[in-house]
Amino acid sequence: xxxxxxxxxxxxxxxxxxxxxxxxxxxxxxxxxxxxxxxxxxxxxxxxxxxxxxxxxxxxxxxxxxxxxxxxxxxxxxxxxxxxxxxxxxxxxxxxxxxxxxxxxxxxxxxxxxxxxxxxxxxxxxxxxxxxxxxxxxxxxxxxxxxxxxxxxxxxxxxxxxx
Amino acid sequence: xxxxxxxxxxxxxxxxxxxxxxxxxxxxxxxxxxxxxxxxxxxxxxxxxxxxxxxxxxxxxxxxxxxxxxxxxxxxxxxxxxxxxxxxxxxxxxxxxxxxxxxxxxxxxxxxxxxxxxxxxxxxxxxxxxxxxxxxxxxxxxxxxxxxxxxxxxxxxxxxxxxxxxxxxxxxxxxxxxxxxxxxxxxxxxxxxxxxxxxxxxxxxxxxxxxxxxxxxxxxxxxxxxxxxxxxxxxxxxxxxxxxxxxxxxxxxxxxxxxxxxxxxxxxxxxxxxxxxxxxxxxxxxxxxxxxxxxxxxxxxxxxxxxxxxxxxxxxxxxxxxxxxxxxxxxxxxxxxxxxxxxxxxxxxxxxxxxxxxxxxxxxxxxxxxxxxxxxxxxxxxxxxxxxxxxxxxxxxxxxxxxxxxxxxxxxxxxxxxxxxxxx
Numbered sequence: 001x002x003x004x005x006x007x008x009x010x011x012x013x014x015x016x017x018x019x020x021x022x023x024x025x026x027x028x029x030x031x032x033x034x035x036x037x038x039x040x041x042x043x044x045x046x047x048x049x050x051x052x053x054x055x056x057x058x059x060x061x062x063x064x065x066x067x068x069x070x071x072x073x074x075x076x077x078x079x080x081x082x083x084x085x086x087x088x089x090x091x092x093x094x095x096x097x098x099x100x101x102x103x104x105x106x107x108x109x110x111x112x113x114x115x116x117x118x119x120x121x122x123x124x125x126x127x128x129x130x131x132x133x134x135x136x137x138x139x140x141x142x143x144x145x146x147x148x149x150x151x152x153x154x155x156x157x158x159x160x161x162x163x
Numbered sequence: 164x165x166x167x168x169x170x171x172x173x174x175x176x177x178x179x180x181x182x183x184x185x186x187x188x189x190x191x192x193x194x195x196x197x198x199x200x201x202x203x204x205x206x207x208x209x210x211x212x213x214x215x216x217x218x219x220x221x222x223x224x225x226x227x228x229x230x231x232x233x234x235x236x237x238x239x240x241x242x243x244x245x246x247x248x249x250x251x252x253x254x255x256x257x258x259x260x261x262x263x264x265x266x267x268x269x270x271x272x273x274x275x276x277x278x279x280x281x282x283x284x285x286x287x288x289x290x291x292x293x294x295x296x297x298x299x300x301x302x303x304x305x306x307x308x309x310x311x312x313x314x315x316x317x318x319x320x321x322x323x324x325x326x327x328x329x330x331x332x333x334x335x336x337x338x339x340x341x342x343x344x345x346x347x348x349x350x351x352x353x354x355x356x357x358x359x360x361x362x363x364x365x366x367x368x369x370x371x372x373x374x375x376x377x378x379x380x381x382x383x384x385x386x387x388x389x390x391x392x393x394x395x396x397x398x399x400x401x402x403x404x405x406x407x408x409x410x411x412x413x414x415x416x417x418x419x420x421x422x423x424x425x426x427x428x429x430x431x432x433x434x435x436x437x438x439x440x441x442x443x444x445x446x447x448x449x450x451x452x453x454x455x456x457x458x459x460x461x462x463x464x465x466x467x468x469x470x471x472x473x474x475x476x477x478x479x480x481x482x483x484x485x486x487x488x489x490x491x492x493x494x495x496x497x498x499x500x501x502x503x504x505x506x507x508x509x510x511x512x513x514x515x516x517x518x519x520x521x522x523x524x525x526x527x528x529x530x531x532x533x534x535x536x537x538x539x540x541x542x543x544x545x546x547x548x549x550x551x552x553x554x555x556x557x558x559x560x561x562x563x564x565x566x567x568x569x570x571x572x573x574x575x576x577x578x579x580x581x582x583x584x585x586x587x
Contacts, residue, residue, distance in 0.1 A: 026240075026366045029348035033331045037290075060348070071350045071507075072331025074290045086291070090252035091451055092409035094497045095489050128334060128501060129451075130291055131255040133409035133481070134416045143293040 010053050014042060018057050028058040032068055036075050045076040073127065080123040081116040085158070086140040090129035096136035102126075104151045108160050122158070165395060166419040167383040168376065168403060172263030178298055181305040184266040192382035193273050193311055198319030205278035209381065211389035213401040217256075218246055218337070218374030219449065219478045221467045230361040231279045231369045241369040243276040243284040244346070245378060248330055248337045250289060251450035252501055254481035256405035256417050257375035261288070261295035264379075265302035271378040272325055273311060274385055279371050282322050287342050290330045299327050334505035338554050339372040341507065352509045353554040376405055396422035400466040408434035410484030411441040417481075423469070427461040429482060441486040445570065449478020451498050452559030454566035455485075474566070490586035491571035492578050495563055496524035502560035513557040516547045520564065528587075532579035540568060 010018070018035045022028040035054045039046050046054075046069060055065040069075045087093075087102055102113065105124060109117050116123040132138035135147025139154075146157060171179050171187060179187065196205060210225025231241065245268070249257040261268055268286070276284045288296055303325055306312045314322045328346060335341045336351045343365050345351035364370020380402055384392050393401040400422040406429050407417040413435030420429065426448065430436065437443055445455045448465065454475035456463065463469050470477045485494055503517035520543050523536050544565040547557040568575060577585055 027348070030346065032348040033328070033345075036331070037329070058348075064349075067350050068331070068348065072290075072333050074330075074332035089497075090501060091447075091494065091497050092253050092483055095410050095483070095485070095494070127291065128250055128332075128505065129252040129254070131249050131258040131289070133253050133255050133483075134407065136409060136415070140291055145291075145294070 008043070008047055008049055010039070010050060014039075015053070015057060018054060022058060029060050029064075032058055032060060032065055033072070033075070036065075036069055040076060044082075045079050051077075079116065081120050083121060083142055084123045084125060086125050086127035086130070087113075088128075088130045088132070088136070088138045088140075089126040090133075092129070092133035093137040098137040101137055101149055101151065101154060105154060108155065108158075164421065166403060167387075167395075168260060168267070168379050168405065169263065169419040171267065172259065178262065178264055178302075179266065181266060181302070181309055184264070185309075188386070189266055189382075190270055190309075190311055192385035193270055194317060196274055196385055197277055197317055197321050202278050202280050205274065205385070208389055209278070209384060212380075212384045212392040213389070214377065214380055214384065214392065215400060215467060216374055217376035217380075217404070217479070219251065219452075219476070221477065224373065224377055227361065227373070228275075228279050228371055230359065231371060232362065234280045237369055239280075239282055239368075240366075241279065241281045241283075242365045242371075243272060243279060243281040244339075244342065244365065244370060244372045245272060245284070245286040245375060246337060246339065246342060246372050247286050247288040247292070247295070247375045248342060249292070249375070250334045250337055251452065251479050251481065252498070253407070253409055253447065253483040254450050254479040255407055255409075256479065256481065258289075258292055258295055259405065259417055260375055260379050261292065262298055265295075265298040266306065267379050267382065268299065268375065269302045269306050269311070269325065271381045273306075273316070273323060274381050275371070275373065275378055276323050277321055279369070281371070282324070284323060284325045285346060285365075286325065286327045287336065287346060288327055288329050290332045292329075296327060296329055303327070333507070334501075335507040335554075335556060338556065341554070342372060343370060350507070352507050353556075355553075396466070398423035398464050398466055399468050404465065404480050406433075406465060407479075407481040408484060409481070411438045411486045411488075412436065412484055413438055423464040423466040425461070426456070426463050426465055426482065429465065430461065430484065434482075434484075437484075437486065441488060443484055444487050444489075445485045445491070447483040447485075447563060448475050448480075450481050450483070451501060452476075452555075452562055453478040454562040455570055457570055475562070488586070490528075490584055491567055491574050492524060492527050493584065493586065495567040495571075496521065496528055498563045499524055499560060502556065506556060510553040512547050513552050513560075516543055517557065517560060519543065520547075520560075527575065527578040528584050530578075530581075530583040532582070534579060536579065537568065537572075537575055540564065544568070 021031040055062040138147040214224045215221040340354035341351040360370040404422045503521045508514045549558045
């Protein structure tokens with residue numbers, strides 16, 4: 001059972017940074033996405049305790065902030081790996097063979113979409129059209145966009161070549 | 164052929180910084196307008212140019228602006244919001260403009276905000292567009308340092324601040340009222356109209372929401388005039404358009420061409436035709452929420468009216484090519500999966516109807532199709548059609564489904580009869 005001491009807390013600097021985000025906005029809640037993304041940039045995901053703290057800092061009910069957090073594709077309310085692979089699943093990439101690539105990744109990494117590798121290195125997620133359709137199939141690896149993917153290029157980018 | 168929107172954009176090169184941008188004529192529209200031309204005259208110039216929104220709906224931009232009340236009647240604050248939430252599957256035009264020439268975007272924002280007398284502007288950017296975000300922030304920093312943003316811009320007495328908001332990621336944020344709700348830090352559920360955002364938008368204040376490509380035309384209209392802009396188009400609609408092509412074409416890409424360029428010219432001259440072994444069977448002319456056009460309609464001019472006459476929409480002008488090796492049922496399933504996932508869940512027909520449609524299509528693909536499935540799908544086309552739902556999301560989702568059922572009827576029936584997908 002977790003005790004109060006076990007719970008992750010935002011540092012004073014982190015709390016100040018979140019308060020600073022809201023400066024100059026009509027209402028503090030306007031920056032709730034920015035604040036959640038900030039927490040994610042520090043901890044990779046938003047745990048219940050951090051959500052509670054952000055809600056308090058922005059004068060929002062916790063339930064409302066969770067409603068916002070869970071609405072969006074890019075806010076993680078569960079742990080993710082060190083790297084997140086967003087493999088585009090929209091129509092142009094689908095036509096250009098993204099299903100086979102997804103299956104390949106699943107075999108190489110031993111996970112299905114939505115899962116994280118056992119070593120915590122990679123999380124594989126589908127993502128809506130990345131606007132890279134002229135280089136389909138495409139993916140976002142963390143913040144970097146990659147196109148013209150095939151199995152070999154994927155393996156190279158992820159450093160998961162055979163042997 | 165003039166390409167004002169993309170004249171500064173070089174493939175795989177860094178965008179022009181403020182020095183290069185200014186040297187090539189940039190910020191001329193700002194210098195010529197702020198404090199020198201009355202805001203209402205800027206609106207008139209845009210109305211005269213017959214510029215129509217490039218985000219998909221095609222609403223006349225000048226008319227949209229003219230519905231903002233006079234500052235004497237409704238005091239500040241008021242807002243300009245750039246819809247840079249490009250998320251329509253198959254579409255990659257705004258990313259090109261934002262990454263390729265961010266100062267053009269900032270200049271457009273300044274002139275447009277001045278026209279509606281907004282003192283604050285937001286660029287609502289797709290969260291996945293990390294490079295565009297960095298380049299926009301850099302452009303804002305440079306523009307502020309050069310006195311194009313901030314207080315008393317160029318001594319005109321006009322003040323403007325611009326902020327970039329990166330989205331949490333949801334397709335519905337592209338709907339302008341949902342976008343405003345998102346900017347207020349809430350779940351991005353669309354709002355009822357009226358009131359329209361021009362009267363009651365962000366935080367209940369007068370607000371204009373315009374697409375990236377739409378706004379990027381503004382400096383050029385100011386510099387060159389309405390007549391010049393109208394002459395850029397071929398046929399009915401004014402200006403240029405960024406068209407795109409994806410799928411098994413030889414040279415997928417995006418090109419700035421005269422508005423009204425025939426679909427065949429886009430696909431054959433610019434996209435280079437089909438790759439060896441692939442035949443064009445149909446296209447979605449303007450993103451996922453437009454109806455299929457068949458191979459015998461390729462001579463259609465890609466403008467608002469002509470595409471509509473064929474029962475589809477120009478949409479974003481992003482042409483998605485379906486070839487004979489692509490299963491039409493599988494393609495529609497992919498599209499409906501997208502729409503089902505991205506439904507905001509606010510109204511029941513959309514929230515419950517779209518997943519039902521997706522399940523039926525998945526069943527057909529997996530060999531579990533029943534003889535009455537097509538009738539149920541067709542019933543949904545009516546139940547989720549225009550006027551049945553809170554916003555245009557579900558009606559948009561019905562466009563490829565309805566046209567798919569009509570044009571690829573035999574393929575749908577074959578899935579049921581054979582109890583499998585013939586393409587697998």
